Amino acid sequence: MTTILFNKPFGVLSQFTDKGTEGSPRPTLSNYIDVPGVYAAGRLDRDSEGLMVLTSDGKLQAKIAHPKYKAPKTYWAQVEGTITDEALTQLRAGVTLTDGPTKPAKARAIAPPNIWERDPPIRVRKSVPESWLDLTLTEGRNRQVRRMTAHVGFPTLRLIRVQIGDWRLDDLQPGQWRMI
Numbered sequence: 001m002t003t004i005l006f007n008k009p010f011g012v013l014s015q016f017t018d019k020g021t022e023g024s025p026r027p028t029l030s031n032y033i034d035v036p037g038v039y040a041a042g043r044l045d046r047d048s049e050g051l052m053v054l055t056s057d058g059k060l061q062a063k064i065a066h067p068k069y070k071a072p073k074t075y076w077a078q079v080e081g082t083i084t085d086e087a088l089t090q091l092r093a094g095v096t097l098t099d100g101p102t103k104p105a106k107a108r109a110i111a112p113p114n115i116w117e118r119d120p121p122i123r124v125r126k127s128v129p130e131s132w133l134d135l136t137l138t139e140g141r142n143r144q145v146r147r148m149t150a151h152v153g154f155p156t157l158r159l160i161r162v163q164i165g166d167w168r169l170d171d172l173q174p175g176q177w178r179m180i
Contacts, residue, residue, distance in 0.1 A: 050161035
C-alpha cells in the first residue's frame with residue numbers, strides 16, 4: 001500500500017488529467033507526482049491549497065472521501081473583514097445553504113499563520129481588513145467552506161486545508177509530497 005501526503009498549490013487540479021475545455025492544459029497532480037497506482041482521496045478546488053492524501057488503498061480512499069465516515073478536515077480560511085463572535089457562533093451551529101443545512105463546524109479565529117506566499121497573491125483592498133479562521137468540518141460539500149463563510153458575511157479570500165484526520169500538512173511546501 002502506498003500513501004502520499006501532498007501540498008497542492010493554488011491553481012492545480014486535484015486529478016491526474018485535465019479534461020477541461022480551456023485552450024491550454026491546466027496543471028494537474030501529474031505535474032508533481034509520478035507514483036503509479038495512487039489516486040486522490042477527496043478533492044480540493046483548483047483555487048484552494050493544501051493537504052491532499054493520495055493512496056493505492058481503496059478502503060482508505062473511501063474512509064477519507066466518503067461522507068458516511070465523517071473524516072474531519074481542518075482548513076485555514078483568510079476572509080474579508082474582521083470575523084465576529086456572532087459569525088463564529090453561526091458556523092459552530094451550522095448554517096443553511098442552498099443545498100440544505102450544514103453540520104456544525106469547529107470554528108475559531110486565529111492569528112495570521114506563518115505560511116508561504118500565494119502565487120498569484122490574493123486581491124487586497126486597503127480599506128477592508130482581513131482575518132483568519134481555523135475551521136474543522138466533518139462533511140465535504142462542493143466549495144463548502146467558501147459558501148459557509150460567505151453565508152455569515154465573510155467571503156473567503158484564501159483557503160488552505162491543513163489536516164485530514166490525523167494527517168497534518170506540517171512543513172510540506174506547495175508542490176512537495178512525502179510518503180507515509
